[in-house]
Amino acid sequence: MIALRPGDEGYPARLRDLARPPDPLWxxxxxxxxxxxxxxxxxxxxxxxxxxxxxxxxxxxxxxxxGALVISGLAQGIDSEAHRAALEAGAPSVAVLGEGIAAFxxxxxxxxxxxxxxxxxxxxxxxxxxxxxxAKGWMFxxxxxxxxxLADAVVIVEAGxxxxxxxxxxxxxxxRRPLYAVPGPLGALRSEGTNALIALGTARALTGxxxxxxxxxxxxxxxxxxxxxxxxxxxxxxxxxxxxxxxDLLAAGPLSADALAARLRLAPPEAATAFAAALxxxxxxxxxxxxxxxx
Amino acid sequence: xxxxxxxxxxxxxxxxxxxxxxxxxxxxxxxxxxAPTRSVxxxxxxxxxxxxxxxxxxxxxxxxxxxxFTVVGLPDAAVQEARERVRAAIRNSGFEFPLRRVTxxxxxxxRKKEGTxxxxxxxxxxxxxxxxxxxxxxxxxxxxLALDGALRPxxxxxxxxxxALEHGLGAVFVARENAPEAAALGAEAYAFxxxxxxxxxxxxxxxxxxxxxxxxxPPPVFPVDLADIAGQExxxxxxxxxxxxxHGLLFIGPPGTGKTLLARALPSILPPLDPxxxxxxxxxxxxxxxxxxxxxxxxxxxxxxxxxTASRLALVGGGTPPRPGEVSLAHGGALFLxxxxxxxxxxxxxxxxxxxxxxxxxxRAGTAATYPARFTLVAATNPxxxxxxxxxxxxxxxxxxxxxxxxxxxxxxxxxxxxxRVHVPRVAYAELRASAAARETSATVRERVREARERMxxxxxxxxxxxxxxxxVAEVRTxxxxxxxxxxxxxxxxxxxxxxxxxxxxxxxxxxxxxxLAGAERVRVEDLAQALLLRAEP
Numbered sequence: 001m002i003a004l005r006p007g008d009e010g011y012p013a014r015l016r017d018l019a020r021p022p023d024p025l026w027x028x029x030x031x032x033x034x035x036x037x038x039x040x041x042x043x044x045x046x047x048x049x050x051x052x053x054x055x056x057x058x059x060x061x062x063x064x065x066x067g068a069l070v071i072s073g074l075a076q077g078i079d080s081e082a083h084r085a086a087l088e089a090g091a092p093s094v095a096v097l098g099e100g101i102a103a104f105x106x107x108x109x110x111x112x113x114x115x116x117x118x119x120x121x122x123x124x125x126x127x128x129x130x131x132x133x134x135a136k137g138w139m140f141x142x143x144x145x146x147x148x149x150l151a152d153a154v155v156i157v158e159a160g161x162x163x164x165x166x167x168x169x170x171x172x173x174x175x176r177r178p179l180y181a182v183p184g185p186l187g188a189l190r191s192e193g194t195n196a197l198i199a200l201g202t203a204r205a206l207t208g209x210x211x212x213x214x215x216x217x218x219x220x221x222x223x224x225x226x227x228x229x230x231x232x233x234x235x236x237x238x239x240x241x242x243x244x245x246x247x248d249l250l251a252a253g254p255l256s257a258d259a260l261a262a263r264l265r266l267a268p269p270e271a272a273t274a275f276a277a278a279l280x281x282x283x284x285x286x287x288x289x290x291x292x293x294x295x
Numbered sequence: 296x297x298x299x300x301x302x303x304x305x306x307x308x309x310x311x312x313x314x315x316x317x318x319x320x321x322x323x324x325x326x327x328x329x330a331p332t333r334s335v336x337x338x339x340x341x342x343x344x345x346x347x348x349x350x351x352x353x354x355x356x357x358x359x360x361x362x363x364f365t366v367v368g369l370p371d372a373a374v375q376e377a378r379e380r381v382r383a384a385i386r387n388s389g390f391e392f393p394l395r396r397v398t399x400x401x402x403x404x405x406r407k408k409e410g411t412x413x414x415x416x417x418x419x420x421x422x423x424x425x426x427x428x429x430x431x432x433x434x435x436x437x438x439x440l441a442l443d444g445a446l447r448p449x450x451x452x453x454x455x456x457x458x459a460l461e462h463g464l465g466a467v468f469v470a471r472e473n474a475p476e477a478a479a480l481g482a483e484a485y486a487f488x489x490x491x492x493x494x495x496x497x498x499x500x501x502x503x504x505x506x507x508x509x510x511x512x513p514p515p516v517f518p519v520d521l522a523d524i525a526g527q528e529x530x531x532x533x534x535x536x537x538x539x540x541x542h543g544l545l546f547i548g549p550p551g552t553g554k555t556l557l558a559r560a561l562p563s564i565l566p567p568l569d570p571x572x573x574x575x576x577x578x579x580x581x582x583x584x585x586x587x588x589x590x591x592x593x594x595x596x597x598x599x600x601x602x603x604t605a606s607r608l609a610l611v612g613g614g615t616p617p618r619p620g621e622v623s624l625a626h627g628g629a630l631f632l633x634x635x636x637x638x639x640x641x642x643x644x645x646x647x648x649x650x651x652x653x654x655x656x657x658x659r660a661g662t663a664a665t666y667p668a669r670f671t672l673v674a675a676t677n678p679x680x681x682x683x684x685x686x687x688x689x690x691x692x693x694x695x696x697x698x699x700x701x702x703x704x705x706x707x708x709x710x711x712x713x714x715x716r717v718h719v720p721r722v723a724y725a726e727l728r729a730s731a732a733a734r735e736t737s738a739t740v741r742e743r744v745r746e747a748r749e750r751m752x753x754x755x756x757x758x759x760x761x762x763x764x765x766x767x768v769a770e771v772r773t774x775x776x777x778x779x780x781x782x783x784x785x786x787x788x789x790x791x792x793x794x795x796x797x798x799x800x801x802x803x804x805x806x807x808x809x810x811x812l813a814g815a816e817r818v819r820v821e822d823l824a825q826a827l828l829l830r831a832e833p
Contacts, residue, residue, distance in 0.1 A: 046694055076695045110699055189690055254685070256720040257828055258529050268528065269821035273784075276824030280787040286830070290547055290718025291685055 001028040017175050018149045022128030029124030033092040036069035038216045041151035043165045044078025044158040050253045052158030057085040062209025064091035066218040078157045092123035098143040099135035101127050144168040153178040159193030166193050180206040242274045254293035336423035339435050340416035341455035345664025348458035352402045355420035360396030368401030371409045380440045381418045388444035388490040393425040409616045411439035412449040429498045434466035435459040444490040448472035453581035456482050474506035476591035515595040517563035522734040526722040533717040538564045539747040540808030541762035543672040548719030549686040554675035558631045562598040563737035566748040576627040583619050596628035603637040611645045617657040617664040622649040625670035635676040636704045650712050714801045715829045747811040763808045775807040780820035802826045
């Protein structure tokens with residue numbers, strides 16, 4: 001673990017936009033990760049919906065593959081999905097913690113613990129708090145300002161009316177960082193915050209990973225390996241065939257196999273074969289309760 | 296005038312020693328009948344440890360000496376108490392309990408004898424040894440005696456009678472309630488109300504006829520039929536696969552979507568019991584004291600649904616003497632665990648042994664009993680603590696970590712053994728109202744399941760496996776041949792590495808069952824596809 005002072009080489013200059021830049025900024029992991037540019041903050045609610053999960057993964061994966069650094073808060077929910085997608089795309093990711101790094105290590109459990117380990121290996125964990133300081137409510141708000149400052153652009157994927165992610169949005173606006181929000185279904189609790197940002201004009205509506213990549217001045221890379229390319233290019237004609245229909249039907253959220261088969265008007269054997277093929281190609285996944293979701 | 300005890304006999308006092316009562320020399324003993332007194336009487340009985348049986352010879356010796364009544368041959372407390380019961384029963388049946396040195400041995404003496412089933416045999420042996428019973432009862436004698444001499448039924452009559460038959464003993468003397476069990480196995484079952492009746496029958500003064508074999512009875516009526524359930528095609532399909540192949544099945548869905556109803560429809564599509572499964576399952580119910588006197592042989596595969604507050608003892612068995620638990624009562628049938636996440640993890644862990652071995656061994660203070668426990672496991676759970684995840688009409692309020700913790704309760708070795716995991720969604724009202732005529736009935740599905748099982752039986756003959764769920768990795772390689780298209784899909788599955796090697800082997804077993812249900816020789820692509828889709832990872 002190292003402590004970066006504002007004068008040190010490697011201390012991100014953009015942090016100086018804050019009224020009180022972190023001094024020092026504690027870091028564990030790869031120092032070079034912070035130098036990767038452009039940096040995109042992808043944040044949102046802890047209680048994500050399957051829609052939010054998919055969008056977070058698509059955006060983070062897409063922009064990471066294109067060369068950006070994904071920054072987030074390592075909270076459960078949207079943050080964790082963004083980190084994971086970036087790592088899976090083979091890119092580093094940086095997590096800004098709302099407590100001291102040692103305190104975080106002592107308290108974290110389960111999948112986030114595993115994720116934190118992977119971030120240290122391929123990215124970094126940073127904190128403006130001394131390592132032993134445990135989390136207190138107000139610390140997360142300050143952390144959100146740091147996230148906004150570290151980023152070249154901020155994306156709110158899904159946020160309820162009172163989500164902490166809206167603080168990150170407010171800070172982004174204050175620091176004049178480009179702010180984007182993902183539109184969600186009208187009336188959905190977890191999209192009330194994001195939809196409001198868009199309606200008020202505070203954030204621009206983001207329509208896909210491709211749009212984000214372009215906005216960052218990057219070029220979309222070729223998809224490699226077994227993962228299907230999630231970049232949605234709005235100008236291309238819509239994909240034909242069952243695979244395309246499948247992506248379409250699952251855009252709003254997962255569906256059970258029966259519902260999907262009914263909408264595709266397929267008999268059970270053909271439906272099963274089509275879904276299984278899509279599953280193996282990585283276009284869809286099975287959710288924890290047996291429904292089919294878009295990857 | 297009481298005589299003094301002859302020299303050389305033990306002076307040990309007994310609780311029933313009557314002061315000064317004589318012990319007449321054997322040769323001058325007054326007799327109740329003309330039959331000679333045998334020096335040692337022998338009556339056949341049968342011991343039971345769990346389902347394990349062994350023929351026991353109850354020997355009785357009546358000798359000179361101070362009045363004493365001892366039972367040897369490692370009797371447990373219940374058998375020791377038989378002394379009091381037998382003594383009172385003999386007296387109250389109009390016979391005389393010999394005021395001499397009575398010794399009863401339960402041979403072979405090496406193994407502990409348990410339970411009250413030896414009462415009748417002990418009483419008859421004593422009567423024979425004291426000249427009050429004219430001839431040997433040439434039958435297995437099984438029953439508990441009441442103090443007034445009435446004969447009471449015992450648990451586990453069926454396996455004991457089977458043991459007798461295997462040893463060439465074709466006749467049994469039992470209480471009325473145990474007679475159907477014995478008759479059902481083909482034994483000459485004589486039902487008696489009490490000790491007097493047995494003696495009268497043996498001596499020939501009042502012979503009775505054996506009990507008739509119980510009538511087959513009407514075919515079972517199942518409370519839930521598949522046609523009662525609207526929609527839910529995939530869950531029903533999973534149920535059919537579980538019924539045919541014996542695969543474990545987990546239903547996941549919001550509350551009120553019909554998971555319990557679906558599980559309770561399973562008995563209506565299970566195939567009929569094999570003859571040896573029938574005997575084993577009926578014997579287990581007999582040992583548990585749950586045999587239906589009208590119908591001792593089970594009519595249908597058992598379906599057990601313990602509540603999630605069930606203890607370890609209730610689930611796997613135990614107690615002294617060790618009694619079968621729910622897993623054994625479900626042998627040959629299905630065990631349904633509703634609200635799986637509410638079961639204590641400690642209790643769920645005890646399922647490992649039966650799921651792995653197909654049997655449970657219960658050890659208690661020196662005795663051990665092994666009960667078979669091969670069943671199809673069906674379970675139902677909510678997707679998250681609030682239950683709403685995946686419900687299109689409601690929003691889930693749970694934090695992801697809370698969901699992870701909830702799902703972790705149903706994880707590890709137990710989940711590993713559940714081949715089928717299916718989402719049970721909320722069915723739209725319109726579909727609920729749709730005509731029931733279009734839905735398949737359980738009878739139709741049951742026929743398909745029966746045929747599939749038959750195909751399995753033919754293919755697996757000689758391997759000792761009954762259903763595809765039991766296949767080992769090597770057997771999967773041999774028996775689950777894929778057709779060309781399925782082979783391609785299988786290749787992709789392996790290459791994609793979304794499935795572990797073990798997971799893939801489980802998928803193949805399910806695919807084999809799907810193919811069997813369709814009557815296909817080799818596993819087809821749609822069979823493999825369906826199996827792949829039924830493996831949601833919670």
